[in-house]
Amino acid sequence: MARIRGGVLILLAIVLLALAASSQAERSQNYQKQKQQRTKPGSAQAMGNHKNRRPNKNQQAAGQKQRPNKQKQPPLQQQKPSTPESNVFTASVPVLGRLRGRTLSTDWTGKEIMQFLDVPYGKADRFKAAEPASSWRGVLPAHRHHPGCPSIQDLLKYAKLEEDGFDVEDCLRLSISTKAMEGDLSPVMVYIHGDFFYDGDSVEAAPGYLLEEDVVLVSVRYRLGPFGFLSTMSDDMPGNAAVSDIILALKWVQKHISSFGGDPQRVTLFGQVGGAALVNVLTLSPAVPAGLFHQVIYQSGTALSPAFITDTPLAATKDIARIAGCKQLAKVESLNKCLVRLNATMLLAAFSIHGEDKPSLSGGAYGGVQLVIGGPSGILPEHPGRLLAAEKFQAYPTMGGSVKHGGTFMLRDIFADSFNETILDDKLTGRQYIETIIAQANGADPTGSWSDFADEEIFSVEDIKNGSFKRLTPGLIDLCTTISLKNPVLLVLQANAKKLPNSTYLYTFDYEGELNRYGSSDEEASFVPFDMGVSLTDDNLYLFPWPRYQTLNSNRDIKVAKRMVALWTSFAKTGVPAAQGLPSWAPMSDDTGPYMRIGRTISFGDNYLDEYRIAVEEVKKGYSLVNEDYYDLESALLAATMRDRLPDADAEDDQEDEEEDNNETTANEARGQNLVFIAKKSTRIQKQ
Numbered sequence: 001m002a003r004i005r006g007g008v009l010i011l012l013a014i015v016l017l018a019l020a021a022s023s024q025a026e027r028s029q030n031y032q033k034q035k036q037q038r039t040k041p042g043s044a045q046a047m048g049n050h051k052n053r054r055p056n057k058n059q060q061a062a063g064q065k066q067r068p069n070k071q072k073q074p075p076l077q078q079q080k081p082s083t084p085e086s087n088v089f090t091a092s093v094p095v096l097g098r099l100r101g102r103t104l105s106t107d108w109t110g111k112e113i114m115q116f117l118d119v120p121y122g123k124a125d126r127f128k129a130a131e132p133a134s135s136w137r138g139v140l141p142a143h144r145h146h147p148g149c150p151s152i153q154d155l156l157k158y159a160k161l162e163e164d165g166f167d168v169e170d171c172l173r174l175s176i177s178t179k180a181m182e183g184d185l186s187p188v189m190v191y192i193h194g195d196f197f198y199d200g201d202s203v204e205a206a207p208g209y210l211l212e213e214d215v216v217l218v219s220v221r222y223r224l225g226p227f228g229f230l231s232t233m234s235d236d237m238p239g240n241a242a243v244s245d246i247i248l249a250l251k252w253v254q255k256h257i258s259s260f261g262g263d264p265q266r267v268t269l270f271g272q273v274g275g276a277a278l279v280n281v282l283t284l285s286p287a288v289p290a291g292l293f294h295q296v297i298y299q300s301g302t303a304l305s306p307a308f309i310t311d312t313p314l315a316a317t318k319d320i321a322r323i324a325g326c327k328q329l330a331k332v333e334s335l336n337k338c339l340v341r342l343n344a345t346m347l348l349a350a351f352s353i354h355g356e357d358k359p360s361l362s363g364g365a366y367g368g369v370q371l372v373i374g375g376p377s378g379i380l381p382e383h384p385g386r387l388l389a390a391e392k393f394q395a396y397p398t399m400g401g402s403v404k405h406g407g408t409f410m411l412r413d414i415f416a417d418s419f420n421e422t423i424l425d426d427k428l429t430g431r432q433y434i435e436t437i438i439a440q441a442n443g444a445d446p447t448g449s450w451s452d453f454a455d456e457e458i459f460s461v462e463d464i465k466n467g468s469f470k471r472l473t474p475g476l477i478d479l480c481t482t483i484s485l486k487n488p489v490l491l492v493l494q495a496n497a498k499k500l501p502n503s504t505y506l507y508t509f510d511y512e513g514e515l516n517r518y519g520s521s522d523e524e525a526s527f528v529p530f531d532m533g534v535s536l537t538d539d540n541l542y543l544f545p546w547p548r549y550q551t552l553n554s555n556r557d558i559k560v561a562k563r564m565v566a567l568w569t570s571f572a573k574t575g576v577p578a579a580q581g582l583p584s585w586a587p588m589s590d591d592t593g594p595y596m597r598i599g600r601t602i603s604f605g606d607n608y609l610d611e612y613r614i615a616v617e618e619v620k621k622g623y624s625l626v627n628e629d630y631y632d633l634e635s636a637l638l639a640a641t642m643r644d645r646l647p648d649a650d651a652e653d654d655q656e657d658e659e660e661d662n663n664e665t666t667a668n669e670a671r672g673q674n675l676v677f678i679a680k681k682s683t684r685i686q687k688q
């Protein structure tokens, strides 16, 4: 009871804070910068206050710790510049009606792009499957962005909008970029944005690079966080609502995209991390009608990424309801009733607090926002691993791969949340470090499959016996990347290649350019004991000029971007990823390859399992992600502390951390059946 009242009090404080702070925040430039960064539920940023969790030496970093960027300040222009009148035009589209669009130019050759922003495709009652949007009257202002789907990333903005009477949940929209509305139809690329199901934005898919080629780009908004995923496995709250949104958007594309110059017979879906998982679900789901799309690209994720799936969503749903002040948590009907009545701000705030209470799964995902297995949504009748194994899925020409060191992104969170940012004194043994990573990235591992894998494939006996964090770092990075990204991608491509041997293309994205999409600024980086390497979402830097202040500058980076754009669009056009001057990319003909290494140069491998231990192997070649500066700095600080012996200023905060960090078991339970599928090299499908 005390906890419930506490929760409501915090919520009221948030709402008040939100209203007081919002106008100020909107003006603040920092706000613009924060919007580019991924937010965790319950982070200072999401809550709209600026509490520093650890006001110690990290203070400098703590204020902006959430997904800091390498670049300290974005340029002064806003992310969403207002469109000059001269770039606005009005088009009349059969069936749909009139809509205003805007023009912009491609980044490399200045071709004219026509863009229609946030055209409504659906509407939905909260938690329910989406239905087609009603038609609009007059001229639709599609030259401007819609505020988007409510997310904790912008809690204040949505609180303010809701207070002003705006229906924030009416957000099912898609944006279209095209070079010609008539003439020959071009292949369509539909981008499903990612970011762990609770934030991210369709504006990520800026068209300036891809539209250098003749494709039509569509980017879809779907319901985020509790609105898109919360479930009680009942008709009123079946779960997977966001998937129903995307299905509806694809139906819209089938019906209308030819009016925008797009070919409904050549639709390629692509997405990264959470977006890739959603794309993958569409290939696994019997609820998806045939012919909605024709090819898929998975960038660093599939529905097998353990963090994205649960068959027991109820515990998280109850927790969110409890925080929101719902009284009767035992009965599903009362949960449904209470959660559907909350206003959007309240639901979002409750989810945010829930996120703070629970440790993250896989350094980024949270209970309450996962795809659900079973239940009345009919989207995923069984665990994706079981569907794959039973060949119960539709095979498509497929491209898929992972960024080389995506695990650094998760390990940074685990380092902060589970290792308390102190690893110097190595309170944990090698075994404990390894088990913590497995618990975070996979959830419980009852059969010990991942432990066995770690022992056999990644770490030596010495590592485990005498494993300092520093010594284990490359292997821990590999373990994170493999469990969360590489293994899920390989398993799905293996299964697809069995059905469609000539059309499954596997890659690893290895290029380390000037930018990290979610990198750290130089001074912040010195507080993390490893470098980011080729980290999560870095591949998108070469497909989309977004965020604007992260557009590419060096010729080398631009060259890689041109290569990526050529591969991705050629796959969309012909089903074969090819680029001028590159050797041809052979489809998978074996369980583990061949695969392309997209780096500064292009090379090929034939055993993708080698990529599972790449950071460990690279150490042998003299390339290590261990950040020696961190160790130098930390030992200097430690020495200074020993001298001064100040009273422990951190005591209070540590206590706070304890509360946050303690509920691993609950979080793991929320993941339900912990099926572990690990890719193996087995019989050849087809001898070359």
Ligand SMILES: *[C@@H]1O[C@H](CO)[C@@H](O)[C@H](O)[C@H]1NC(C)=O
Pocket: 012, 015, 159, 162, 163, 164, 343, 345, 346
């Ligand atoms: C949402 O609900 C909370 C709690 O009932 C209330 O304090 C707040 O004013 C509401 N906000 C809006 C915009 O209606």
Ligand SMILES: *[C@@H]1O[C@H](CO)[C@@H](O)[C@H](O)[C@H]1NC(C)=O
Pocket: 418, 419, 420, 427, 428, 654, 655, 657, 658, 661
């Ligand atoms: C992190 O801090 C919590 C709470 O202070 C403590 O229980 C836990 O053992 C610490 N973990 C490590 C690795 O130091």
Ligand SMILES: *[C@@H]1O[C@H](CO)[C@@H](O)[C@H](O)[C@H]1NC(C)=O
Pocket: 466
């Ligand atoms: C652990 O490694 C360190 C340095 O590599 C070495 O000095 C120490 O003796 C080792 N300890 C054990 C128990 O093997």
Ligand SMILES: *[C@@H]1O[C@H](CO)[C@@H](O)[C@H](O)[C@H]1NC(C)=O
Pocket: 500, 501, 502
């Ligand atoms: C794969 O390609 C080869 C050579 O182009 C062709 O002979 C074979 O029939 C194809 N197999 C399938 C399953 O399409």
Ligand SMILES: CC(=O)N[C@H]1CO[C@H](CO)[C@@H](O)[C@@H]1O
Pocket: 357, 658, 659, 660, 662, 663, 666
């Ligand atoms: C600190 C904390 O939130 N502890 C909770 C973890 O989960 C158990 C079971 O749900 C609760 O009883 C604890 O209060």
